[in-house]
Structures are given as C-alpha cells and as structure tokens.
Amino acid sequence: MKLLLRLKFLGTDFCGWQYQPNARTVQGTLTAAAREVFGTDCRITGCSRTDSGVHANDFAATLELPFADCPIPCARIPAAFAMRLPPDVSVTAASPVADDFHPRYTVLTKEYVYQILVSPVPDPFLYGRVWHYPKKLLPDAAARMNAVAAELVGRQDFASFMAAGSKITDTVRTVSDCRVQREGDLIILTIAADGFLYNMVRIIAGTLLLAGAGKLDRVGMRRIIDAKDRAAAGATAPPEGLYLNRVTYHE
Amino acid sequence: MKLLLRLKFLGTDFCGWQYQPNARTVQGTLTAAAREVFGTDCRITGCSRTDSGVHANDFAATLELPFADCPIPCARIPAAFAMRLPPDVSVTAASPVADDFHPRYTVLTKEYVYQILVSPVPDPFLYGRVWHYPKKLLPDAAARMNAVAAELVGRQDFASFMAAGSKITDTVRTVSDCRVQREGDLIILTIAADGFLYNMVRIIAGTLLLAGAGKLDRVGMRRIIDAKDRAAAGATAPPEGLYLNRVTYHE
Structure with a gap:
C-alpha cells in the first residue's frame, strides 16, 4: 500500500532532499526512520528535489509499504516517526493514497x-x-x-x-x-x-x-x-x- | 565613557551570559568583538546572568570605553559589531549612558x-x-x-x-x-x-x-x-x- 506523508524540515544541515550515498539528505534520513518504524525497507518518493539549505513548511512524499494494510493507524504515524527522526525533520501527517498516485506528476x-x-x-x-x-x-x-x-x-x-x-x-x-x-x-x-x-x-x-x-x-x-x-x-x-x-x- | 548596548542572542550554543575561561559565553564573545571594534579592552557588564540555552530578544549590557568620546557614531555601532560577531548574537542598538549607570542595579x-x-x-x-x-x-x-x-x-x-x-x-x-x-x-x-x-x-x-x-x-x-x-x-x-x-x- 501507499501512504502520502507531509513533512516539515529545516534545510540547513541537509544536502537537499534527494538521496546521496555520502551526504545527509532528507530522503535518506526519512528512509532510515521508515525502516525502523515499519520494520522493513520502503520506497520513498518526494514531490520535488530541493537544494542544500532550502527549507520546507509542507513537503509531500509517498511511502510504499510491502503490506496490503498499514500496520499503524495513520493518525499515529507522525508520533512514531517523531521518535526516530532527528530534530530538523518532522512527519506532520500521513494518509493512504491510490497505488498510482505520484507525488511529483500529480501536483496541482x-x-x-x-x-x-x-x-x-x-x-x-x-x-x-x-x-x-x-x-x-x-x-x-x-x-x-x-x-x-x-x-x-x-x-x-x-x-x-x-x-x-x-x-x-x-x-x-x-x-x-x-x-x-x-x-x-x-x-x-x-x-x-x-x-x-x-x-x-x-x-x-x-x-x-x-x-x-x-x-x-x-x-x-x-x-x-x-x-x-x-x-x-x-x-x-x-x-x-x-x-x-x-x-x-x-x- | 559608558555605552548601553542592546543585544539579541540565540542561547543554544552559549554556556549562558557570564564569562567562563573555557566555555563559549555571550559576555566572552562580546568582549572579544568589542576589542576588535574599538581596538582596546573594554569592560562589559550584563543586566543578568542567563543559563545555557536561554535566549534573549532584548538583553542589555554596558560597555566601558577608556575614551572621553566614542570613536564611532552610536548609530553605526550595531553594524560594526555585526562584522565581528558570530551569527547567534547581535548588537541591535547602542547609546551613551552616565558613568554611574549599572545595567543590573538600575533595572525598572x-x-x-x-x-x-x-x-x-x-x-x-x-x-x-x-x-x-x-x-x-x-x-x-x-x-x-x-x-x-x-x-x-x-x-x-x-x-x-x-x-x-x-x-x-x-x-x-x-x-x-x-x-x-x-x-x-x-x-x-x-x-x-x-x-x-x-x-x-x-x-x-x-x-x-x-x-x-x-x-x-x-x-x-x-x-x-x-x-x-x-x-x-x-x-x-x-x-x-x-x-x-x-x-x-x-x-
């Protein structure tokens, strides 16, 4: 199943959104936290790349789970991530979306x-x-x-x-x-x-x-x-x- | 002569106001900057001690100069300090005060x-x-x-x-x-x-x-x-x- 997450992050200490093997990125940080929250690897896709130092009051990303149903009620996902994320990024909301939903291509x-x-x-x-x-x-x-x-x-x-x-x-x-x-x-x-x-x-x-x-x-x-x-x-x-x-x- | 400075600081990376020999403090940081601004050692006295991590939107401190007149117009002092201070502390205003003015004892x-x-x-x-x-x-x-x-x-x-x-x-x-x-x-x-x-x-x-x-x-x-x-x-x-x-x- 697929979840749409809303994020907030202070970009100062991130090398932008996009995963890079040897740099601290929001996507990389979120992927590591999701592995702890759900006990499995999840694919995470963002609504845009952002540059180093750029912030987000409301960033959107999808998270693909290898389960038919979400093992945690959506309302509790932000608090579950809060325990595993560093202080410069937060998940503020989570909701289920259709499997064909893409956070970049369907932007209005x-x-x-x-x-x-x-x-x-x-x-x-x-x-x-x-x-x-x-x-x-x-x-x-x-x-x-x-x-x-x-x-x-x-x-x-x-x-x-x-x-x-x-x-x-x-x-x-x-x-x-x-x-x-x-x-x-x-x-x-x-x-x-x-x-x-x-x-x-x-x-x-x-x-x-x-x-x-x-x-x-x-x-x-x-x-x-x-x-x-x-x-x-x-x-x-x-x-x-x-x-x-x-x-x-x-x- | 004596100047009253107004300060703003983010307390996160300071071990409070009060000077300590081996810790980063606001008083110590300001004293070092004042030495560069005025080319001489100046005595700096604060309106209160603050603990590590405590912030100030408006902190007051006096600066004693070994001159009869201030070598820089007061209106330019904030910008002169801005060039020598780290980003977590700013001098926002400066004005002359009487020699017997004490920033702690005369607080209203x-x-x-x-x-x-x-x-x-x-x-x-x-x-x-x-x-x-x-x-x-x-x-x-x-x-x-x-x-x-x-x-x-x-x-x-x-x-x-x-x-x-x-x-x-x-x-x-x-x-x-x-x-x-x-x-x-x-x-x-x-x-x-x-x-x-x-x-x-x-x-x-x-x-x-x-x-x-x-x-x-x-x-x-x-x-x-x-x-x-x-x-x-x-x-x-x-x-x-x-x-x-x-x-x-x-x-």
Missing part, C-alpha cells in the same frame, strides 16, 4: 515563500532562515517589488528564470500567484505555480530585489521575460531564504 | 517569555527554541494557566519559585504582569517583574503547566506561594523555552 500547485531580511544587523533567530540583505532598499521596496511581481503571473515561458545548464526544454509554466509583502524588516515573496524550473524562485527573488532598489520596473521585467535568456534576469538569491510552503494535488 | 522591570509547544510531533523550526511537550493538555489549558497565573501578580514572597540552594535571602519581588495565551500549538507565558530569583520563570512555567493538565487551580497556587518552599512548586521547565524579552530602566 506548489507554493514557495522566499524571505529577505533587510537590516544592517543580522537577526540571530533568523540565521540560515532568511537572505540577510544588509544594504539599503527604497522605503517602498516591497510595494515596488509587488508591482513588478504581477508581471510574472500567467502562463508564460520562464526560460529567463531557469539556471543555466538545465536540460529542461519545455520552460512554459503557469504562475497563479506572485506577490511581495513587508512584515517589519522582512520582505516576503509568495509564488504559486503548476511547476517550477530549476532555481526559478531564487532567480525571481534576486530579480525582484532589483525592483526594491529602484533598478527595475514592470517594463524592465517584461523585457526580461521576453528575452527567454538567463543572462537577462538578476542574480540567484541564496538557498537559505527559500521555503516550499504548500503542495496541492489533483483529487 | 524585566520581562521574560516562556514558550511551550504542545504537539505530539516536534517542529523543526522551533527546535531548541521552545519546550516541546508531546503529551496532551486540556483543550482550555492556556485559559486555565492564565487564571492561575493571575495569583502571581503583586508584591509577594516568591521563595517557592527559587532554585534550591540559592544564597539569596530577600525573596520578595513585585510581579507586575503574568499572563498565558495560546497561539496555534504554542502556549506563551509572559511575566514581568522588578527582579527575578534564580530559575523563577522556569519553575513558574513548570508549575503553571500543572494547571494546563487540570492538576492545579488558583487555590492550589495560593497554597504553593504561601508555603515559601521550593518543594511545593512544580518542576523546573527546561531552558530552551525561555527568552529575556525586554529590560527597562529608571530614567
């Missing part, structure tokens, strides 16, 4: 959040959890970034926002939501789409920051999108500000 | 916050920052704790809430505020007083939790206070949920 939308701390001084409680940006932005930086972010909404070719060297050829995605708000010293970008290209959110964050510095307006953003060229966009923002925030599926 | 009020995460599963983003309590409390736990907390407000003898073995003899303190609220899975205790006994907030947190489990009411709390005996109160809650939240001074 993914929502990411990117957090930038704009302050001359870092915040000890946010270290590794935000992009600390010590230089000055314009007083209305978030509003300017929000206006420019609106250009990204819709079904378009996002080739300008894909890491150079990626092998993906279909770079058209549908962004359903892209907005920027300010909360104290934090600038928070929220972006939802049916799928994302490699480094897409981090390149968008780095590009939108130019708007916060007064160096990019909507016309400029339109030009970047139309260029379909990575070199046209801004720098790739660092991984520590990025959170996979929500994943929704087709029924 | 100190406010502490204690955070308890009530959830069967830990939260990776709150690890080391809350007391994770995986057992069940009553649905109205925070309201019950808040009602019992009201008994602590006022000028009274808090001997029941002082760590056994402490050498302090005057155990009367004035608690000006003591309340408990719930935010999602977090139970948050806020307590302000003119001073605190050793482990007072952590013993109060451990005692109030009994109210959240239905094992203590206002009458019981009154009995604990009147006993003036550490053995009458509840367990000492762990350090990781405790934050020095605010320190105010006589003008």
